[in-house]
Amino acid sequence: MDPALIFSADAEASGTDRRSLALSCRSGKLVRLRPGVYMQADDWQKLPPWERQRARIRAAVEQVPGQRVLIQQSAAVIWGLPVIGDSPEVLLLAIHPTHGRRRGNLRWTERRLLEPVTTRDGVPVTSRAHTVVDMAAYLNFERAVPAMDHVLRPDPDRGLPALRKEQLRELAEHLPDSTKRLRARRVIDFAQVLSESAGESYSRAVLYRHGFPDPKLQHEFATSAGRFRTDFYWPGHKLAGEFDGSVKYGRGKASIAPTWDTLLREKRREDAIRATGVGFVRWSWNDITRPPQHPEALVQRLVRAGLPQSRHR
Numbered sequence: 159m160d161p162a163l164i165f166s167a168d169a170e171a172s173g174t175d176r177r178s179l180a181l182s183c184r185s186g187k188l189v190r191l192r193p194g195v196y197m198q199a200d201d202w203q204k205l206p207p208w209e210r211q212r213a214r215i216r217a218a219v220e221q222v223p224g225q226r227v228l229i230q231q232s233a234a235v236i237w238g239l240p241v242i243g244d245s246p247e248v249l250l251l252a253i254h255p256t257h258g259r260r261r262g263n264l265r266w267t268e269r270r271l272l273e274p275v276t277t278r279d280g281v282p283v284t285s286r287a288h289t290v291v292d293m294a295a296y297l298n299f300e301r302a303v304p305a306m307d308h309v310l311r312p313d314p315d316r317g318l319p320a321l322r323k324e325q326l327r328e329l330a331e332h333l334p335d336s337t338k339r340l341r342a343r344r345v346i347d348f349a350q351v352l353s354e355s356a357g358e359s360y361s362r363a364v365l366y367r368h369g370f371p372d373p374k375l376q377h378e379f380a381t382s383a384g385r386f387r388t389d390f391y392w393p394g395h396k397l398a399g400e401f402d403g404s405v406k407y408g409r410g411k412a413s414i415a416p417t418w419d420t421l422l423r424e425k426r427r428e429d430a431i432r433a434t435g436v437g438f439v440r441w442s443w444n445d446i447t448r449p450p451q452h453p454e455a456l457v458q459r460l461v462r463a464g465l466p467q468s469r470h471r
Contacts, residue, residue, distance in 0.1 A: 160279070161201035163217055166194040191217040192263070211235050211245070216281065218248040218264060225282050227251035227275050229267065230292050233283040238316050239290065240304040240356035251275075251284070270334050287321055291329050294345035295338040299367060304359035306349040323349065352376050357401040357443060358389050361456065364446050365390075368457050369468040373399065381430035388431065388438075397463055398431055402442040439463045 166176050179196055182188040188196040195217040205213065212235050219226045231241045232249040252259070252266035259266050269292060273285040284292065290309050294302040309321040323346055330342035348366065352375040353359040365373065377391035377398070390399035428438050441456045448455040461467065 160216060161197055161205070161213065163191070163213070163220065164188065164196040164198070165221065166196075192221070195221055208235070208241075211241070215248050219281055227282045227284065229269055229284050230289065230296060233289040234293060234305055236278050236281050236283050237286050237289060237318075238313060239286075239308050240359070242301045242304060242356065242360060270332065272329050272332050286318065287326060287329055290321075291326060291333070291342050291346075294330070294342040295333050296341075299341075299345065299348075300360055300363040302345045303348060303363040304353075304356040306345050307351070307353040307359040308356070310349055310351040320351070323347075350375060354389075355401065357446070361390070361399075361401050361441070361446050364456055365460075368450060370460060370465055371395070371468075379431050379434060379436070381434055383426060383430035386427050386431060391436075392465060395437075395465055396435060397437040397439065397460075397465055399460070400428075400438070400440045401446075402440055437463055 164179070166179055179188065183190050183196060186199055189199050189202040190196050191214050197213060202210065202213075215228065215232050215235055219228065227250060228236060228248070229251050230249045231245045232247075234241050235245075247260075247263050247265045250264060250266045251271075252268045269284075271284070272288045272291060275282055276285050277283070283289070286309060290302075290305045293305050306326075309326075310323070312318065312320045326346045327343060330339055330346060333339045333342060348363070350359075350362065353362060354376070358375075362373075362375075371392055371394070373390035373392050375390065376387050377393075378385055378387050379398075388398040389401050391397070392399075428440070432438050439459050441459060445454055445459065446456045450457040452458065
């Protein structure tokens, strides 16, 4: 259940004035999500970064009466889809004849509705399929791939089924112009059900864009210490790759730090795979979001490991 939002308009109706809310905010009892909307600080501190983003979006949508339909990254957050990087703006469907406009961090954008508007957790949003197709059409390739990979798998935590590529391709044909259709088809065709996290998906997209060979995903190694899988494997180059998921959905958004036991198990696993004669490269969110020429960027790590590059794609 989402933590309760506190609206200044409701507080005034119950006898609490705006000044009292502001004082509670300054004392650390409340956190201000946007002008006129607060949350208990204890509730806020318990939320991981991606749920804080969801709370800010809910605050924007619920603050003012009238239907506000979330689109693209903002809809994706409500659906539980991975959104790469910070999205300070709340993206809303512009209803003709309002066209595109901005107010504060709210941005209304014209979109052709590919499927009827639906509701998720009480919030009006574009459908799950429409949301990922829009992301594929309007975002850059790397940022669109993780959400597309995600919807190809069932989401049991949210009770959502996997979507089929055929369904997504058919929906993409209704995008407003040939450029958007081409961009969306490219992401749909590239999407892989075997990518198990947003970081793996983003890594795959970076590898593709920089001309590295296509890896095998979730390859299993038989070692003296047991059988182990790696996120990426290039059999022709005897190189394994592993995304370190200790940070979720983008640079600087830390999740739970790994324990010493976890680090030790990972080291033993890596050593066992290396003992089979396979090279091993490990990377993090910091490495895949660095400029490609940076010495610690994923691109440079793979080049040093001997993985060849073809022309950029």
